[in-house]
Amino acid sequence: xxxxxxxxxxxxxxxxxxxxxxxxxxxxxxxxxxxxxxxxxxxxxxxxxxxxxxxxxxxxxxxxxxxxxxxxxxxxxxxxxxxxxxxxxxxxxxxxxxxxxxxxxxxxxxxxxxxxxxxxxxxxxxxxxxxxxxxxxxxxxxxxxxxxxxxxxxxxxxxxxxxxxxxxxxxxxxxxxxxxxxxxxxxxxxxxxxxxxxxxxxxxxxxxxxxxxxxxxxxxxxxxxxxxxxxxxxxxxxxxxxxxxxxxxxxxxxxxxxxxxxxxxxxxxxxxxxxxxxxxxxxxxxxxxxxxxxxxxxxxxxxxxxxxxxxxxxxxxxxxxxxxxxxxxxxxxxxxxxxxxxxxxxxxxxxxxxxxxxxxxxxxxxxxxxxxxxxxxxxxxxxxxxxxxxxxxxxxxxxxxxxxxxxxxxxxxxxxxxxxxxxxxxxxxxxxxxxxxxxxxxxxxxxxxxxxxxxxxx
Numbered sequence: 001x002x003x004x005x006x007x008x009x010x011x012x013x014x015x016x017x018x019x020x021x022x023x024x025x026x027x028x029x030x031x032x033x034x035x036x037x038x039x040x041x042x043x044x045x046x047x048x049x050x051x052x053x054x055x056x057x058x059x060x061x062x063x064x065x066x067x068x069x070x071x072x073x074x075x076x077x078x079x080x081x082x083x084x085x086x087x088x089x090x091x092x093x094x095x096x097x098x099x100x101x102x103x104x105x106x107x108x109x110x111x112x113x114x115x116x117x118x119x120x121x122x123x124x125x126x127x128x129x130x131x132x133x134x135x136x137x138x139x140x141x142x143x144x145x146x147x148x149x150x151x152x153x154x155x156x157x158x159x160x161x162x163x164x165x166x167x168x169x170x171x172x173x174x175x176x177x178x179x180x181x182x183x184x185x186x187x188x189x190x191x192x193x194x195x196x197x198x199x200x201x202x203x204x205x206x207x208x209x210x211x212x213x214x215x216x217x218x219x220x221x222x223x224x225x226x227x228x229x230x231x232x233x234x235x236x237x238x239x240x241x242x243x244x245x246x247x248x249x250x251x252x253x254x255x256x257x258x259x260x261x262x263x264x265x266x267x268x269x270x271x272x273x274x275x276x277x278x279x280x281x282x283x284x285x286x287x288x289x290x291x292x293x294x295x296x297x298x299x300x301x302x303x304x305x306x307x308x309x310x311x312x313x314x315x316x317x318x319x320x321x322x323x324x325x326x327x328x329x330x331x332x333x334x335x336x337x338x339x340x341x342x343x344x345x346x347x348x349x350x351x352x353x354x355x356x357x358x359x360x361x362x363x364x365x366x367x368x369x370x371x372x373x374x375x376x377x378x379x380x381x382x383x384x385x386x387x388x389x390x391x392x393x394x395x396x397x398x399x400x401x402x403x404x405x406x407x408x409x410x411x412x413x414x415x416x417x418x419x420x421x422x423x424x425x426x427x428x429x430x431x432x433x434x435x436x437x438x439x440x441x442x443x444x445x446x447x448x449x450x451x452x453x454x455x456x457x458x
Contacts, residue, residue: 062145066152073159090399092170093151095230098406100143102224105414107136112418115356118425124213129191147173158244167244170234203272206279212424215276221269223413226406229265263307270299288343295339298332333385340380345419346426353422376415383412
C-alpha cells in the first residue's frame with residue numbers, strides 16, 4: 001500500500017482455514033525427513049546379539065560342512081593311499097594352520113595386556129595405529145576360514161580326479177598370503193605389515209642395535225622352526241611342480257624328506273638369534289649376552305646330528321652320532337629351561353599380569369595362585385624336552401604327532417610371552433622410578449648450590 005515490502009518470517013506458523021489441508025514448504029519436508037529417516041534406519045538394524053548368534057551359526061555350519069566333505073573325500077581313496085594323501089595335504093596346510101593358531105593366541109596375549117597394567121605398545125615401541133586384540137582376532141578369523149576351506153577344496157578335487165585343480169589350491173593360497181604381506185598400498189593394515197616385515201629384515205641382518213621387538217619375534221620364530229621347514233618343503237614342491245604327484249615321495253629327491261635344506265631351515269632361527277646376542281654383546285659388553293648366545297648354539301648340534309642319520313652308515317650313527325645327539329638334546333633342553341626361569345622370567349614375586357584394572361573372572365582364577373607357577377614351570381620343562389622331537393629329522397615319521405608337538409610348543413611360547421613381556425615392563429618401570437629418584441636427589445642440591453653462590457652470572 002505504501003510501496004514498502006514487508007519481510008516474511010520463515011519461522012512463523014502456517015495460517016490456514018479450518019478444514020483445509022496444511023501447506024508445508026519443501027524446506028520443512030526435508031527437515032522432517034532428516035529427523036525421521038535415522039529413526040527408521042535405526043529401527044531396522046538387528047541387535048548385536050542377533051548378529052553374533054548368526055555368525056556363530058554360520059561358522060558352525062561351515063565347519064561341519066568342511067569336515068563332512070573332507071572325510072568323504074578321504075574315504076574315496078584306497079586304503080594304501082590314504083596315509084600318503086593326508087601326509088601331503090598336511091604338509092601344505094599345517095604351516096598355515098599353526099600360524100593361524102599363533103595369531104589367535106597372540107590376540108589373547110594382547111587382550112590380557114590391555115586389561116592389565118602392562119603397556120605393551122610402549123614395550124614394542126608401537127605407534128597409535130597398531131593392531132589391537134580385536135583386529136588381531138579378525139585376522140585370525142579370516143585365516144581360520146580361508147585355510148581349511150582351501151584344504152577342503154584340495155581334498156575334494158584330488159579325490160574326484162581333478163588333480164590339476166587340486167594342485168592349484170595350495171599354490172593360490174600361498175600366493176594370496178604373500179601378496180597380502182607385501183602389498184604396498186594403504187589397505188589391510190599397511191603400517192602393521194610394514195612393521196612386521198621390517199622386524200623380519202632386522203632379524204635376518206642384525207646390522208643395527210637390537211631392540212626388544214627384534215629378539216622377541218626371533219624367539220617366537222625359534223618355536224616355529226618346524227613351520228618354516230614345512231613352508232620351505234611346500235614351496236620347493238610348488239616350484240618343482242610336485243604338488244599332487246608322487247614325485248616327492250622319493251626321500252632323496254630335491255624336495256624329499258632327506259633334503260639338506262630341512263636342517264638348514266630348522267637351524268636358521270637359532271642362528272639369527274645367536275647373531276643377535278653377539279651383536280648385543282658388541283653394543284653393551286654384557287656377559288649375559290654371550291651366555292644367551294651359548295644357549296642358542298646348543299640347538300645347532302641337535303639339528304645337524306639328527307640330519308646326519310640319512311647321510312652316514314647305520315652302524316656309525318648308532319655307535320657314535322646318536323649318543324652325541326642324545327647328549328646335545330639334554331644340554332639344550334635343560335639350558336633353555338634354566339634360562340627361561342632365571343633370565344627371561346622373574347618368578348621372585350607373584351605375577352601381576354592377571355591383575356586386571358576392572359573385576360574379571362580371570363583375575364579370580366589366575367591372580368596370586370601358586371598352581372599357576374607350578375603349571376607354567378612343569379609344562380615348560382616337559383615341552384622343552386619334547387621340542388627336541390620336532391627338531392630331530394630322524395624322529396619325524398608320524399605327521400599327526402609332529403603337528404601336535406609343534407602346536408604344544410606354540411602353546412608353551414604363548415605362556416612364555418606373558419611372563420617375558422611383564423618382566424620387561426617391570427624393568428622399564430623400575431628404571432624410570434630410579435631415574436626419577438635420582439633427579440629428585442640431585443635437584444635440591446643443585447638449587448641450593450646455585451642460590452648460595454655469590455659469583456654466578458645471569
